[in-house]
Amino acid sequence: MYYSLRNSLNNLSRARLTSKVFSIPSKTCRFQRVRGGYSYTKRENCNTPSSKERQFTCQKETVFRSFSLSRLNYLLQESTIPNQLISRNDSTISSSITYTRPIVGYWLLGTAALVFGIVILGGLTRLTESGLSIVEWKPITGVLLPITEQQWEEEFERYKQFPEYKKLNTEMSLHDFKFIYLMEWAHRMWGRAIGVSFILPAVYFGARGYMTRSASYKVIGLAGLLGFQGFLGWYMVKSGLSEELMDNPGAVPRVSHYRLVAHLGSAFLLYIGMLLTGLQILRDAKIAKGTFPVSISKALLNPAINVFRRSAIGTATLIFLTSLSGALVAGLDAGLIYNEFPYMGKNIVPPHNELFSKVYTRPGDVFAWRNFFDNPTTVQFDHRVMAMTTLGVVIALWIYSRRVPITMNARRASNILLGVAGMQATLGISTLIYMVPIPLASAHQAGSLTLLTSALWLVHLMRRIPPLIVKSSVLKKL
Template sequence: MDASAEVRAHPESSSTNASPSNPPLSGPPVGAWLLLCSTLVFAVIVVGGVTRLTESGLSITEWKPVTGVIPPLSHADWEEEFAKYKATPEYKMLNAHMTVDDFKDIYYMEWGHRVLGRVIGGAFVIPLAYFALRKRLSPGLPARLAGFAFLLGGQGALGWYMVKSGLEDEILTTPGAIPRVSQYRLAAHLGAALVLYAGMFYSGISIMKDGKFAHKGTWAGLRDAGNTWMQTSKALRAFRRHSALLTALVFLTAFSGAFVAGLDAGLLYNEFPMMGGRLHPPADELVAPAYSGTDGKERWRNIFENPTTVQFDHRVLGVATYTAAALVFALTFLRRRALPPAAMRAAAVTFGVANVQVALGISTLLYLVPVPLAAAHQAGSVMLLTAALHMILAVRRPGAASQAWRKASYSLLYS
């Protein structure tokens, strides 16, 4: 069998050796590794939500990045840790009745959250070093992954910065204060985790799709698509634009949920769609003097510090997100003849997940934020972000390295 005949018989395998001058193309192992890491980040987001919901986050009063991986092992160790917790505002104001055994429950919850974060660090950094040294990363990918590594390391410090805000002694002397972490720091911690998850997931799926395009010409659910991805039809441009806007709206809604969680705003107005018998609370509740500064010139603080306003804003963003998902799906359905199959599937899945997320959100509100429902709602927000990201990925332009490999494979196949 001559060379050209062999290429025709095995086009996928030959394309990876089509030209020594082609840039490196990240293979499936790299994509699978990034998807595994994104799954671990998904898990730590959910565990972090449960940690907050069970009021376990302030149980560990020190940050020990290395030795903190070992929990107390003896009765004396537990007594020592419990003594540290007894000195915190949370114990003095809310948990003075707590025993050592009660303390162990919340301690292990927070400890598990921190250990999972360390596991993610190892699962990301060690393979990253291996793939980089073996030159198995596409051009531009090493810098992006280095950014993920930096963000991942910063998450540990940011998490401790958040916890520290709930341990300040001034909480004891501040009228009306409740021992809990700053909603600003909580939002920053969650926002960074969502960015990290989105980056890892997007990169992992992109690598998988680039491999399929390079080896088989598959794009957006079309086999042997060739340069179909270069089409600039009005429907395809609109789908790309709508997908990006919907993803941004999903992220903003999830981010606003951190302020709801940080202020326990979900325990107000436990009805839907009304709030106290009307579609919105009274104006003097939404812009309350207590949150507007002594001279009334800091009304913007109500958006981030007033529990009523925070819940109302999250509701509005949630309804807007659901409406946007429904509109995108409807437009996609109407233009189904002009869009590739993958775009249709991605829009349908996103709208389906949006329905589930709305049901979870309303149920969480009506049932006064029970832990299982609230945790499922937080997980649902990440699932909805995943679905929205996949809409973008469904019609994503193949990477430069993937295009080079496909071109070389195509040339060799028909030479």
């Protein structure tokens, strides 16, 4: 006889179902945890030929996989509380929960702040054209700064062998070279500091057992992304040191804008991973300690906010893509093409022959698609469109937040997101009109990451908590 636990969920709550199943005597049924979920075994006795020595009993077993409890197991693994212990004597989830220590979350947030800082410093390095001043990659000995005048002269002579000096900076003095060298050196040293501040604590926390298995996997993934980010940095610089730039009379000695986008994009992904993982660890610790308000948890289960939750994720994704389009603008110096707003020349849309110029096409191209990545005019126009679209989406999300029953913290986050979006749009227009001055351009780049941070905070606040945890006594009753 087959019993479907999935159909039973329509009439009973999950907590009551758990209590009922566990309360059935073991002689009648058996409820055990298996890989991927739970199994329910029904035993039925049937008559068999008797024996003088021993009475045999035929047991007929039927195994059912509980869809609901398998889903619960999946949700708990998705959070950083993978080992929920379900009590057989209690109808609620046991308060004995393994979780990642809060100090790990604070460490990840601190490291994310360092990544935020290096993004700003990297933007300044790009704006001051300092990125090609150090022409060698020395991970260990590169930490030593030239001290004597002779050492500075040697570094300057190395710099003179490459296209940037030969084409742009032939009149540069040693004093000017020291400035751009120190900018690039500080950028690289900050990167090394992030590596040390991430790897050493990660090893310590892992050795002491401060992290759950899922959190450990995330930290390992972030460590790999951090190493890849360092490799991308040198790979990007190497593109600006190529001697092939000397063979093309019109070429400008600068790093590849494609590699610049990859370098910035990976830094953003690293920041996103550290920020969201740190916030999630801190929230899971509150749940495990019983200090997370159950009222907020129940509010996050309201189906009326599902559309808003997905909209917040979509808005954060759009902000990320808009930031990458801004990296293309920086890599091509496209901000210097048209310096008025909202017009580009006589119209809002530049002439068609400028948007889709044949100069940027290659033989065999079906469509002039390379203009979207190589044409400074098209790249600037695309960034304008994406920026204004992002601003409109943020405004629409804020208006929508007034009409759905989100939590007070989420409402506050949507207000902050709207304010930062307005500030970022103002900085972008000002940077364009004033022909990309360094202070405004740096503030605009910092604003893009601040805007993304605001969106990610809203996404985190809207994240659901597994329903069985909400129904348990683990959460704080308010």
